Amino acid sequence: MTQASISTTADAARSAPPEAKSGFRLPTHWLGVAPFFIFALMFLILPTLYLVVGAFQNDQGQYTLDNIRQLFTDQSIRDSYWVSIKISFWSATIGAFVGLAMAIAIVRGGLPRWVRSSTMTFSGVASNFAGVPLAFAFLATLGRLGLVTVILRDVFGINIYAMGFNVLTSWGLIIVYLFFQIPLMIVIITPAIDGLKREWGEAAATLGATTWQYWRMVVIPVLWPSFLGTVILLFANAFGAIATAYAFTGSSLNIVPIKLYAQIRGDVLHNPHLGYALAFGMIVVTGLANIFYIWFRTRSERWLK
Amino acid sequence: MKTGRFWAWLVFAIGTAYFFIPLIATFEFSLRMRRGVYSFDAYRVVLGDSRFQETFAYSVTVAVFTILLGVLLVVPTAYWIRLRMPHLRPVVEFITLLPLVIPAIVIVFGYIRMYGSNSPLPFLGTARGTDALLVIGYATLALPYMYRAVDTGLRTIDVRTLTEAAQILGAGWTTIIARVILPNVLIAVLSGAFLTFAIVIGEFTLASLLNRPAFGPYLQNIGANRAYEPAALAVIAFAITWGCMSVIQILARFAPKSANRPN
Numbered sequence: 001m002t003q004a005s006i007s008t009t010a011d012a013a014r015s016a017p018p019e020a021k022s023g024f025r026l027p028t029h030w031l032g033v034a035p036f037f038i039f040a041l042m043f044l045i046l047p048t049l050y051l052v053v054g055a056f057q058n059d060q061g062q063y064t065l066d067n068i069r070q071l072f073t074d075q076s077i078r079d080s081y082w083v084s085i086k087i088s089f090w091s092a093t094i095g096a097f098v099g100l101a102m103a104i105a106i107v108r109g110g111l112p113r114w115v116r117s118s119t120m121t122f123s124g125v126a127s128n129f130a131g132v133p134l135a136f137a138f139l140a141t142l143g144r145l146g147l148v149t150v151i152l153r154d155v156f157g158i159n160i161y162a163m164g165f166n167v168l169t170s171w172g173l174i175i176v177y178l179f180f181q182i183p184l185m186i187v188i189i190t191p192a193i194d195g196l197k198r199e200w201g202e203a204a205a206t207l208g209a210t211t212w213q214y215w216r217m218v219v220i221p222v223l224w225p226s227f228l229g230t231v232i233l234l235f236a237n238a239f240g241a242i243a244t245a246y247a248f249t250g251s252s253l254n255i256v257p258i259k260l261y262a263q264i265r266g267d268v269l270h271n272p273h274l275g276y277a278l279a280f281g282m283i284v285v286t287g288l289a290n291i292f293y294i295w296f297r298t299r300s301e302r303w304l305k
Numbered sequence: 306m307k308t309g310r311f312w313a314w315l316v317f318a319i320g321t322a323y324f325f326i327p328l329i330a331t332f333e334f335s336l337r338m339r340r341g342v343y344s345f346d347a348y349r350v351v352l353g354d355s356r357f358q359e360t361f362a363y364s365v366t367v368a369v370f371t372i373l374l375g376v377l378l379v380v381p382t383a384y385w386i387r388l389r390m391p392h393l394r395p396v397v398e399f400i401t402l403l404p405l406v407i408p409a410i411v412i413v414f415g416y417i418r419m420y421g422s423n424s425p426l427p428f429l430g431t432a433r434g435t436d437a438l439l440v441i442g443y444a445t446l447a448l449p450y451m452y453r454a455v456d457t458g459l460r461t462i463d464v465r466t467l468t469e470a471a472q473i474l475g476a477g478w479t480t481i482i483a484r485v486i487l488p489n490v491l492i493a494v495l496s497g498a499f500l501t502f503a504i505v506i507g508e509f510t511l512a513s514l515l516n517r518p519a520f521g522p523y524l525q526n527i528g529a530n531r532a533y534e535p536a537a538l539a540v541i542a543f544a545i546t547w548g549c550m551s552v553i554q555i556l557a558r559f560a561p562k563s564a565n566r567p568n
Contacts, residue, residue, distance in 0.1 A: 035381070036381075039378055039441075042561040043412075045400075047412060047416050066499060105317050108309075110310045111310070124553075128504070131542075132507060133507060134524050136331065136539035140327070140334035140539070144343075147333050148326060182323075185528060237314040243521065249523050255409050279410075283406070286406050
């Protein structure tokens with residue numbers, strides 16, 4: 001007993017820094033992380049909580065669910081959520097499939113080495129090239145006087161605008177969002193594809209599996225969680241984005257971030273607390289998306305070590 | 306395998322077309338300002354615009370302060386977490402991921418409501434205060450990237466041994482962080498810094514809602530009012546992003562890959 005306690009004290013003395021030897025001391029080691037926690041509290045957590053609490057209050061400060069209910073009953077708000085979710089969903093899904101195809105092509109397609117490294121470099125750039133300039137680039141490409149529009153019209157005789165195409169719509173925005181969604185997918189999913197061990201393919205081949213069986217029974221089950229997780233991440237990425245859409249269409253496109261932008265600017269909903277509820281709804285959507293992302297990522301890490 | 310390679314090339318070609326056509330089109334469009342001939346007029350107009358210079362300088366300044374704040378905030382915290390409080394790691398990591406969960410527009414909405422001129426902390430009461438809040442907001446947005454970069458950097462050095470060695474030589478905490486830890490993770494810090502720069506320089510939402518004369522709102526304003534200048538600005542912005550990412554790639558080559566731990 002005595003022996004044991006002596007050795008514990010000795011252990012403690014050896015592993016602990018000098019000032020920790022005395023039995024009691026002020027929790028000074030917390031001072032090292034205090035600035036960070038104070039910063040996070042003041043500029044991240046409290047401002048968000050302020051909005052969340054405000055979403056459940058009315059003008060008199062009483063607690064109510066009216067604002068939340070209005071998110072669902074107000075036609076214009078419901079539409080904006082729907083359009084936002086639609087744009088985010090399609091840009092995430094298409095971006096994920098195209099990104100996956102490109103990642104498989106550069107990792108497994110037997111392409112020269114420079115193809116892979118240049119694609120990865122470019123993806124790093126393009127996934128960060130969002131915001132206002134991206135909107136300009138696509139206006140110069142697919143706008144009424146854009147290069148592609150003009151070439152299609154003058155060279156091929158296809159007037160896409162006469163055919164009802166307009167880049168300033170939700171589908172136009174999806175095409176634009178793909179410019180950062182696809183590279184983001186490539187950046188995230190390539191390590192997962194690298195994690196597919198060559199031995200698995202050889203083992204499957206030894207057991208007489210066809211290529212299709214190898215894909216269906218090995219590759220897809222292993223990649224599935226990373227893939228789904230990344231789709232959700234792309235969804236959240238598109239859902240919160242505003243700058244590109246705003247520069248692209250001004251305030252004409254009815255999506256949640258643009259609605260919230262207008263609300264912050266000039267209380268267009270005529271109810272500040274409904275504005276808080278709008279922000280709360282955004283946090284709920286992106287928050288749920290991230291919870292699923294983390295869940296899928298932990299599942300994928302079982303295989304891809 | 307032959308057919309596999311064909312499909313791989315096809316996919317790669319389609320992808321390349323999707324990514325390069327807008328860039329080529331933007332560049333081509335930016336040259337069309339003078340009727341009939343290609344010229345760099347749009348660039349000359351943009352670069353000569355005093356508002357371009359002012360807003361760009363403003364955003365560069367804000368980016369520098371953001372990076373300083375980010376480094377001051379993240380390096381000591383990540384160091385301390387590794388050295389003394391590893392049990393807090395999941396909490397800190399969770400907090401640093403929050404800016405990816407909470408959209409920027411929601412964060413700035415919270416600032417506007419919480420730090421208005423009638424609040425106990427009236428950041429928005431003065432122009433300087435609003436600038437400070439903008440820097441703080443950007444530091445928050447860059448937190449996930451900065452923290453990850455620095456934490457990866459710290460993983461490659463032996464924090465404990467370095468600290469003990471410095472302590473034996475009589476160094477205080479400030480000296481240890483500034484003169485021992487920081488130089489060792491400098492490359493990681495720099496990659497975080499350049500990523501921060503790329504994010505901050507053209508950022509629109511925060512700057513616009515806080516009414517600051519930054520580059521992002523200027524871009525938006527030009528986009529709404531001009532024809533050829535936006536294309537020139539897009540090319541410039543792409544070049545800046547490209548530059549930042551290239552620097553990060555080059556830095557990554559100098560970064561140590563793993564720790565030389567004694568155990």
